[in-house]
Amino acid sequence: MVLKKRKYYGGFHGLLAPVIPKAPRSLRKRRLHDKSLEDGGICAFELLAAAADKLLQEQESESSTSSTGSKGKEQISIHEESARHEQLEVKAKVEPVILDHHDPGASGAESESVAKPTNLELSLKELPHSEDDSGSDHASIVTNSDFIKKVNTSLTMEAIEDKPGSIYDVNFGGNRAEIHPEVVEKQSRGLTSVKTYNMKDCLKPCVHTGVSNKSYTSVHFPSYKDKGNVNINIRDDDEKYFRYNNRSNTRLRVFGSRSRAGYRRMRKMMPSRYLKAARKLRGYELPNSNGGGVKSFYHKRKNIYMGERFQADAATKRRKLFHHSSKNSYTKEESSESISNVVKFSIKSFKVPELYVEVPETATVGSLKRSVMEAVKAILHSKLHVGVVVQGKKVRDDNRTLQQSGISQNCNLETLGFTLESSLPEASPFLGRGETPSCNTQQRLPRVPSNPIINGGFSNSSLEPPPPVTSLDNHLEKNEEIPAFAAEVTTQVPVEDSKALVLLPALNEEVLSVIPLSEKTTKRYEYSQRRTRRPFSVSEVEALVEAVETLGAGRWRDVKMRAFNDANHRTYVDLKDKWKTLVHTASISPQQRRGEPVPQNLLDRVLAAHAYWSQHQAKQPVKNVKTLEAPM
DNA sequence: ATTAGGG
DNA sequence: CCCTAAT
The missing domain is CATH 1.10.246.220 (Serum Albumin; Chain A, Domain 1)
Incomplete structure (x- = not known):
């Protein structure tokens, strides 16, 4: 209804808001010395980066050595030196089958299909224990893997199919392999530390043609600070993801689920309550519940011809739900014996606002790393606050009792949520660093305040800001369906009484590089932006x-x-x-x-x-x- | 989808 | 303008 209403009269003028420069960049200048950097949170990201690097290096250096024997077998070993040090080592041996011919090539010499074993080793060292237990435990970075898929040195894992336990397409710097999730098994070797996970030896030549625009790579680093939890999720839009979790014990899990590609979109477009309903309909449960923190969304695409209202509306509703998108999973337990009813909460994980990393395909992993780092720093640098959301509404009055707030024994878990909110300075601070504007860093629809977007500090974005309507092309491959994501990253410019949808690249450069959701910035963008004011003449x-x-x-x-x-x-x-x-x-x-x-x-x-x-x-x-x- | 009002 | 309850 509302949606309709907006559609009806909506038009998209309302969306035609001036492009708001978003991007804090100053943050980028901060270096590794930052305190936050030393936090676990940051390290987690480093891990990712490190992993990527390792993968890269291995791939490049290893030419034909099969260190672990079994050929055609992928192996990911995780060493747990000790819970204390939390030193983790992830080794992945992959036998690349085919190098992407189209690969501009990490090394031009390998443009042929060559089967070479690749040993990947990641060392996750010294996950720092955080000094404080505040909420910066988790950080989540979601990137549209499209941006890195074609990068030679990228590491991507994407589901090839949309079925549970479907095959994952793993791309290690150009070497591709498929992994069958269902075959992944954990082979614990002793109490000590080495846990090996064997992916079925199903490496198969896989020519990477085109890219699934639905792929997202998500790296999740739940609180590893005090608990040493580290999650690395790589999932695609279909909501499948790999996850590395070193909670009490190291585990590697692969989740497969039904297509939830649309879920994400839906989440962005619909009021939470609707999402909930949708989830229920599908009997879907957030992986979050188990600490994963990865959300998926089911989305029923609706025809939209006049976007303003629709999006505005959706965005608007969305915004209410989670102040900062940071949602968390938790469980509530009841105590039947308490004198005054006691409500127990077992918050398993928090998820910080999602961050989107947008980088050119030509960007290097290093760039990606930096981008991620910047984003993380941006978030962790600020003080984090916890928010309580009940039935989609944030409870601001700290003096209210749980009961008064509707958080009682009987309250529906679905109505309760915790959020992590950071209070970053202005977005502007993050801008900075004169980086080349990434070709398509664009802002989201005005009405849909964007999630933080991290513009990788890549320098070679030769891409010109795409012309209006074609801007999406940069994100999508021709035949690909336009993902909601892309749409949301689009900026519309107000056009008086025009019904045409005009997509414009965000104002150039100053393109924001990092826009972590924060108390302040988020407030401004929230999930939706109010229509641009248009005084009556x-x-x-x-x-x-x-x-x-x-x-x-x-x-x-x-x-x-x-x-x-x-x-x-x-x-x-x-x-x-x-x-x-x-x-x-x-x-x-x-x-x-x-x-x-x-x-x-x-x-x-x-x-x-x-x-x-x-x-x-x-x-x-x-x-x-x-x-x-x-x-x- | 509209209306009516409060925020 | 936004948000919603009530139609």
Whole structure:
């Protein structure tokens, strides 16, 4: 309904908000010395980066050595030196089957399909224990793997199929292999530390053609600070993901699930309550519940032809739910024995606001690493706060009791949520670093405040800001379906009464590089941005007054059609509101009025019409317009 | 989808 | 303008 409403009159003008420069960059300047860097949180990311590097190096250096024997077998070993040190080593032996020919090549010499074993080794060392137990335990970075898929040195894992336990396409710097999740087994070797996971030896030549635009790589680092939990999830839009978890024990898990590609989109477009409903419908449960923190969404795409309202609406609703998108999984237990009911919460994980990393395909892993790092730092640098969300509403009053807040034994778990919110300075601080604008860093629809977007500090983005409508092309391969993601990253520019959808690249450069959701920034962008303000012009007021005089106050739908049928950005609700303000304006002294002054004669008419319709049954069908107009 | 009001 | 309850 609402959606419809917006669609109906929506148009997208409202979305045509000025591009808001978003991007804090100053943060990038901060170096590894930052305290936050030393936090576990950051290390986690480093791990990722390190892993990527390792993979790369291994791939490049190893030419044909099969260190572990079994050929055609992938192996990922995780060494757990000790829970204390949390030194982890992830080894992955992969026998690349084919090198992507199209690969511009990490090393041009390998442009042929060559089967070479690759030994991948990751060392996750010294996961720092955090000093404080505050909420910066988790950090999540979600990247659209499209950006790195074609990077020779990238590491990507994506589900090839949309079925549970389907095959994962693993790309280690150009070497591709497939992994069958269901075959992954854990082979614990002793209490000590080496746990090996064998992926079925199903390496198969896999030519990478095109890219699934639905792929997302998610790296999740739950609190490893104090608990040493580290999660690395790599999932695609279909919600499959690999996860490395070193909670109490090291585990590697592969999750496969039904397609939830749309879920993400849905989440962005729908009010949480709807999402919940959707989830329920599908009987889907967030992986989050087990600490994973990876959310998936089911989305029912709706036809949209006039985007403004639709998106605005969706975004808007979304925003309410999770203040900062940081959602968490937790469990609540009840105590039947307490004197006064006790509510126990077992929060298994927090998820920081999602971050989106957007980098050119040509970016290097190193760049990606830096980008991620920046993002993490941005978040961790700020103080984190915990928010409590009950039934989609944030409980701001810390003095309220749980009971008063609706958090009782009987409360539905689904209605309770915790969020981690960071209070980063302004986004601007993160901008900075004159980096080459990444070709397509774009802002999201004005109405859909973007998630933080991290613009990798890549320098070779030769891409020009894509022209309006084609901007999406940069993100999508021709035949690919336009993912919601891309759409959301698009910026629309207001066009008076235009129904055309105009997508523009964000203002160039100053493209934000890192926009972590933060108390402040998020507030501004939240999940949705309010429509750009568009004061009524005198002529509009005049039209409105005229319409109300004839139709009466209350028949806004008719007023809309009569006087603003072509003004897509004026909904009947807007007209109703405007009338309200007009009545108010007309009743106050001119000195108290603001904005473009409305001719007194119009205000007089407003008062007259208001008085008139207040006494008459406004809603009836057309009345004697004369009656009213004469007097006026 | 609209209307009516509060925020 | 946004958000919602109530139609």
